[in-house]
């Protein structure tokens with residue numbers, strides 16, 4: 001596949017377009033070009049990398065504008081904010097992913113209103129999501145969040161505890177375990193970025209070797225998506241590069 005063919009319904013950039021893209025469609029296109037380049041560098045087909053637009057703090061109108069450019073999958077961190085956007089945008093066929101920390105009193109609404117959850121990191125939450133998933137919906141697609149930076153304050157399960165959690169999650173009837181998600185500590189050099197993502201990939205491959213049928217590595221954000229794709233990311237979660245800097249503290 002040619003890099004320029006990547007992504008659905010993307011308008012062509014006119015020659016002479018300013019390199020610092022400023023419309024939503026230009027920013028989306030620029031991210032697809034970055035994905036295509038990183039995939040090509042990794043010897044991968046760019047179609048194996050999905051773009052999840054991380055839209056926290058951006059309002060429904062901004063999500064609508066990005067959807068009009070051809071983006072359909074959106075990731076949200078805050079339940080109330082997400083539910084409001086979903087209501088405003090219910091005329092669109094969007095796929096919603098929950099990517100933020102999960103409190104137990106939020107699991108029912110998450111199980112009811114999202115297709116995916118990337119941030120499962122303890123069994124109690126997984127059990128609640130499974131039990132509360134409405135039976136008329138397909139199983140909730142989930143990733144287990146892995147803590148690779150070893151910071152106790154950060155979300156995610158420790159690598160040593162991953163196999164037991166994955167085994168338990170994979171048995172829950174309302175969930176379908178798809179893979180792993182990680183948010184490594186920010187690093188500016190590519191070698192450090194890649195080392196963290198490599199740890200996630202190795203943990204993922206170890207689960208596959210134990211018999212789990214996984215296909216998703218959710219890793220890479222605006223600053224490190226290239227390194228993540230080099231290490232096997234199948235979903236990159238991109239906020240700033242698509243929507244601009246967040247003004248609210250998030």
Ligand SMILES: *Cc1c(COP(=O)(O)O)cnc(C)c1O
Nearest residue numbers: 054099221222223237238239240
């Ligand atoms: C905000 C957020 C992103 C996107 O981060 P950017 O650096 O703005 O691209 C990705 N993943 C999660 C879990 C987030 O909270």
